[in-house]
Amino acid sequence: MTRGDIESRGAGERSADSTPGTERTPRVAAARKLLRRAGRDRAGRFLVEGAQAVREALAAVTVHELFVTAVAAERHPELVEAAERSGARVSPVTDKAAAGLSETVTPQGIVAVCDLLDVPVATALAGVPGFVTVCDGISDPGNVGTVIRVADAAGCDAVLLAGDTVDPHNGKAVRASTGSVFHLPLARDRDAPAVVEMCRAAGLTTLVADGHGEVDLHDPAVTPTLAGPVAWILGSEAHGPSAAVHAAADHRVRVPIHGRAESLNLATAAAICLYATVGARAGVAPQLSPARD
């Protein structure tokens, strides 16, 4: 598949046919290839499913095409109108065709073809970043989406997806992020130690979240570091960050376990680490969050 297969501005096809496309319609079949990473990387595009996510996409990124069932078009006329206004092609499709573009159990009948979101690492780190999240080898798309959501909530400047981390454009990752993939810069780079180096070069202290880290997250001596410019590095569910990333980072920080649990899952550990930075900043800069008495 080339970009041309799903290009929206071919001669003579400016106005979409009003006969609903089926799963055999070439444009629908081409879009279905975007359900897989290879198809997305080849086309430079991905699918965004559901009214809320399509709304976020239209506000944030170039939407090339909106596939919509009759029922969904009637339910969300404002999205159809916004897509048309933005220059996207609006393509009516059958329920079955929409289901074929969907990865959910109850498809909403509205799917957008969008440009991939990621930018080069250097672009994501441009300006003066103060707070960055790095994923190193996170394999579950739900986890990647949840980490992006938490990073957004915590006020991160960017999320860098390093090593073998799953594609954030994966449908499950997009859904788990509940729109946050559209809110902050994302970058992908397979060379995780190089990403850590770039973070350090950008002035960030690089902290690996590690159950066996030599520093306790709640050690008062760590608070000033947490409150400064930091990149939190979160490793794979099974193995944690790679040895090379361990070696490249400034500190290995452990979330203390006070009970008998063996560990925390990735999403909860990520939330605890990122919000420890939020808390440290509130503590050292009380004007952001004044004491009440």
Place this chain on the structure above:
Amino acid sequence: MTRGDIESRGAGERSADSTPGTERTPRVAAARKLLRRAGRDRAGRFLVEGAQAVREALAAVTVHELFVTAVAAERHPELVEAAERSGARVSPVTDKAAAGLSETVTPQGIVAVCDLLDVPVATALAGVPGFVTVCDGISDPGNVGTVIRVADAAGCDAVLLAGDTVDPHNGKAVRASTGSVFHLPLARDRDAPAVVEMCRAAGLTTLVADGHGEVDLHDPAVTPTLAGPVAWILGSEAHGPSAAVHAAADHRVRVPIHGRAESLNLATAAAICLYATVGARAGVAPQLSPARD
């Protein structure tokens, strides 16, 4: 089903038949009823699946019966032996019978029938509790299990499952807890405001985690409260804590959102709140976690 149906000490059945039980064997069929809440509550027992969870169960609770396939028995002889030593009946079963007792895609072939874990709320709050988690109407079993895991890791004294919260003996909840259901007292009570009252009577400050709470989690004025005896109350995924619980609690505390995310998911919000208490205690009691320089 009565308790007798799966009782292990009936006359004449002390030594288990060595012919593997099938899914039609009465004891297996009776155990299968424990996959549903009604069956569990009626029998006062639940199923624990997989080698690691069975190991935890044998160490923590009365195990009445261990269903095990030939392959699993060969792989985990120490568990079969421990079950026999504890007085549990060991029942060989076919792969298909074991699969019928399993809720996972790749059953491990080892399933224990255990006494329910929960105790009365008053028992869970006995002694001088300093740190308690209350779930109010959490409906997803994975979330309940994850909250129990985080509460265990944070060092909570008990988890109280109030209102319409899903049964923590649900297989998905047990799995998501990764053994933590066996590590700390669990209590169930449908009357959530009464549970909040009992927490307060036990000397705990009751804090509702609420996106619209009037207090910021990181407000320095909140830290002494977090570091004292507290009960954190976590509400349902969809609606948060009930109005009655809101009214009954001492404070409504919000996790601040600094980016453009609309909210956090329940498990990450729970982790942030519970570990804010861990952090507050480390800060006010630095001897627990001495500064390095």
